[in-house]
Amino acid sequence: MSKPRIVLAYSGGLDTSVAIEWLKEHKDVDVVACAVDVGQGVDDLEEIRQRGLECGAVESVVIDATTEFADGFIAPALKANAMYMNKYPLVSALSRPLIVKHLVQVARDTGAAGVAHGCTGKGNDQVRFEVGTMCLAPDLATLAPIREWGLTRDAAIDWATERGIPIPVTSKTSPYSIDENAWGRTAECGIIEDPWAAPPADVYERTVDVVDAPDTPEEVVIGFRRGLPVSLDGEELPLAELVARLDGQAGRHGVGRIDMIEDRLVGIKSREIYECPAAITLINAHRDLEDLCLEQELADHKRNEESRYAQLIYNGLWWGPLKRAIDAFMEEAAGYVNGEVRVQLFKGSATVVGRRSESSGLYSYDMATYDEGDRFDQTLAEGFVKLWGLPLKTWAARTRDADVEA
Ligand code: ARG
Numbered sequence: 001m002s003k004p005r006i007v008l009a010y011s012g013g014l015d016t017s018v019a020i021e022w023l024k025e026h027k028d029v030d031v032v033a034c035a036v037d038v039g040q041g042v043d044d045l046e047e048i049r050q051r052g053l054e055c056g057a058v059e060s061v062v063i064d065a066t067t068e069f070a071d072g073f074i075a076p077a078l079k080a081n082a083m084y085m086n087k088y089p090l091v092s093a094l095s096r097p098l099i100v101k102h103l104v105q106v107a108r109d110t111g112a113a114g115v116a117h118g119c120t121g122k123g124n125d126q127v128r129f130e131v132g133t134m135c136l137a138p139d140l141a142t143l144a145p146i147r148e149w150g151l152t153r154d155a156a157i158d159w160a161t162e163r164g165i166p167i168p169v170t171s172k173t174s175p176y177s178i179d180e181n182a183w184g185r186t187a188e189c190g191i192i193e194d195p196w197a198a199p200p201a202d203v204y205e206r207t208v209d210v211v212d213a214p215d216t217p218e219e220v221v222i223g224f225r226r227g228l229p230v231s232l233d234g235e236e237l238p239l240a241e242l243v244a245r246l247d248g249q250a251g252r253h254g255v256g257r258i259d260m261i262e263d264r265l266v267g268i269k270s271r272e273i274y275e276c277p278a279a280i281t282l283i284n285a286h287r288d289l290e291d292l293c294l295e296q297e298l299a300d301h302k303r304n305e306e307s308r309y310a311q312l313i314y315n316g317l318w319w320g321p322l323k324r325a326i327d328a329f330m331e332e333a334a335g336y337v338n339g340e341v342r343v344q345l346f347k348g349s350a351t352v353v354g355r356r357s358e359s360s361g362l363y364s365y366d367m368a369t370y371d372e373g374d375r376f377d378q379t380l381a382e383g384f385v386k387l388w389g390l391p392l393k394t395w396a397a398r399t400r401d402a403d404v405e406a
Contacts, residue, residue, distance in 0.1 A: 005112035006143055007032045007103050009129065012048035016118040017167050018160045019145040020055045023116060027143065033057035034106045038069040038095040039182030039244065054166045059110065063102050066182065070240035073098050074183050079227040079330045081283050082310040087260050089279035090313055091184035096125055097318035100132035107140055114141030121147040124265050128316035135319035176203060182243055184276030195271045199259055206251045206275040210348040213254040217346035220249060222285045227334025229282055243278045250277035253345040265315050281350040285341040288352040293336045293360040302333050336360050
């Protein structure tokens with residue numbers, strides 16, 4: 001009788017490579033390796049596919065999801081200016097739900113009984129994989145070989161070497177745990193676990209040190225339609241391409257480095273280093289254009305929804321109903337966000353230096369100006385201020401009386 005199948009989220013790295021053999025030995029299953037390209041900058045997907053087979057998978061698939069990641073995951077996050085703790089643009093938290101979707105699809109295609117991931121028990125990703133699977137395919141089992149096994153990195157390498165598993169050669173030397181996709185790059189572990197230690201230069205890959213960044217600023221004009229960037233300097237581009245191009249451009253100016261203490265869902269505070277040149281540039285630009293185009297009550301309410309939205313994505317609830325409901329709100333708001341933003345990239349900053357919107361801008365020169373041409377009726381202000389202050393005035397009078405009595 002054939003063994004049950006498990007679809008493993010496969011990166012080609014050390015942990016998931018050894019997980020294949022471990023699942024076979026300890027769970028008596030056949031493993032289907034599934035690598036999903038979310039723009040992590042891997043040149044040779046075929047090589048990863050092959051490695052999956054060499055490490056013992058019965059089947060190995062690679063899925064190019066770069067366009068889907070941009071349009072279905074980066075796009076809604078950007079419309080919502082999604083940043084966890086106001087700092088982290090959700091790089092890994094965005095890719096996990098997409099990977100889950102494909103794992104589930106491959107599980108269906110291959111008649112698998114469950115899915116597996118290579119996360120430890122200390123992070124958020126395990127939650128995202130498992131809760132995502134619960135939501136999309138509650139009948140599928142979820143296995144967490146690395147969490148269950150609890151091996152250290154070095155022990156895993158020795159274990160693999162004993163069995164002749166062809167693990168990636170760089171594993172023993174890389175001091176950090178890296179996750180990467182089109183929206184950014186994350187680094188954990190090693191020296192950065194000391195929150196007092198400044199990040200060493202070798203943590204970074206997508207950004208240059210500001211010291212080495214060009215001494216002259218560079219300007220880029222980002223065109224937005226319905227809350228999404230559609231052009232760079234007038235050239236229309238698909239989102240995935242626009243993000244990739246801007247990422248390189250902003251990274252060369254050292255834009256997008258984030259060094260933060262983060263509250264994980266599992267209760268741990270961790271020190272994280274992120275590089276998100278495109279994400280930071282685009283969120284800055286998008287927020288600024290919203291300031292120009294969104295009516296103020298809507299803008300204010302949107303800010304509240306944004307932090308809730310970021311939090312739910314961080315916490316692995318992407319496929320749930322609150323996410324869908326907030327998306328509907330974000331979509332409505334995005335309809336007003338059309339125009340162009342001038343951003344100056346310089347020495348680690350992406351600074352908005354100009355914005356305009358012919359169709360949707362709510363800025364009115366006639367209202368704002370202090371010069372000739374002012375159409376704002378200042379006589380209305382007098383009554384307004386009186387009524388605005390009336391509740392406070394009433395309260396203050398009462399309080400004064402009470403003070404006198406006391
Ligand atoms: N702390 C970040 C998050 O939870 C990054 C996680 C990176 N994942 C990883 N397996 N290295 O989203």
